[in-house]
Amino acid sequence: MPTAGHVTPWKGLLIGAIAGMLSGLFGIGGGIVIVPALLALTKMERKLAHGTSLAATLPIAAASLVTYAANDNVDWPFAACLAVGAIVGAVVGTHLLQVIPKTPLTIIFIVTILATAVRLLLSDEVVGRDQLSVLGGIALVVIGFVTGTLAGLLGIGGGVIMVPAMVVLFSQVPVIAKGTSVAVIVPSSIVGTIRNRKKRNADIPLAAAIGVAGIVSAVVGSIISDGISDGVSNAMFAILLVLVALLQIRTLFPSRGDDSLLDASDTTGDA
Template structure:
């Protein structure tokens, strides 16, 4: 596929913003990368989803290092989530290859709406922690499975699900939830990317540029997350998601 010089500039710009959002909110950045590739780089939604998931690998790695440096990663919870997520990512990439394009687009819009609502329901405490028992361990694996399916299907790292779920259902602080979320995304994104590559649903060149560019701003986002209050962080993220959702709705309606 022939690339315009503008395309590479778009990829770098997407990466810089995605990296900042990743560190700030504990997301892989797919919530920005997918619509940005569709709207600005004219990617097919399937290719955008697969490319986004590949770009999330380096983004998440840098994010994990940033949060782990301050002790804000729950390694045990991350392992349990990852077990389910790796399996779920393969299911999601399979669905990505067979579901209609319009279904994927509206599914992503619906996902954004759910996340926005959850952000106003969950205001976390910085002193909270995850307590593990048989019930919570099973619930973490199941949560990981759902996150994996969403990752493979929508090209997101799953942080927009993991972070509020860890806070609301498992009692994690917002910073631990974000750090743990980023750790889970590493094996999830790798698993999903292998599935997408087999089905030719990933642009490796674009993913590499986006991912490497994002590494320049991810640590900065993590520093900002610690400086902001949980309430302010939730409001900012919700505002961003609403703007993205409106753009995608307009685009989807034009196709009807």
């Protein structure tokens, strides 16, 4: 297994704490923090950073899920449909990684999430979804598949796609969309970590340290998310989407010798 540079305990705790807070607040995996932090603080190669981040995501997302579920903020039928598509899409995406040009796909992704950010800011008050129909279930599987495929191709985790999709397309209450998102991230993280471990593409001890550090902050973030209004939640998530878009724009113009912060790798995505 490729080795990483040394990460001091306080740096590992800080990385985990920030990733956990983002996971709890927004229903994402935390890879948006973990991956660039590992690249900046260690000499870990990019694929190993993504694999390690994905493994660290598992305990963080699980902690968030427990809190969301305890507050009845998980839509399990939604989660099941999304998970089916996401897991299949993740496998397809990693296989297509060497076939599909990433630049045009990245540009499409940037435009899409920026448009979604604007739509979230303009959203009216959400009253909750209607009863899930067969067509709705199929649509969720497709969204999950697209999410997983993009995760495999771009190294972008599912939360930044699934949460706004549920809010905008299905009128889902934001806090429930976030809880549902982490419910999908947990099984996809398990599948991806098993694959990465077989390929010796994850530093499991480091991932465990970061993941355990993020458990407490993930619970705190989930509690905070349960108490904020839908309007504030949508605005905060829109800001997060803009940040992700800026990081993706940076990958289109890498400097010499610069590792893209969120470049794709052979993982199922963890942000």
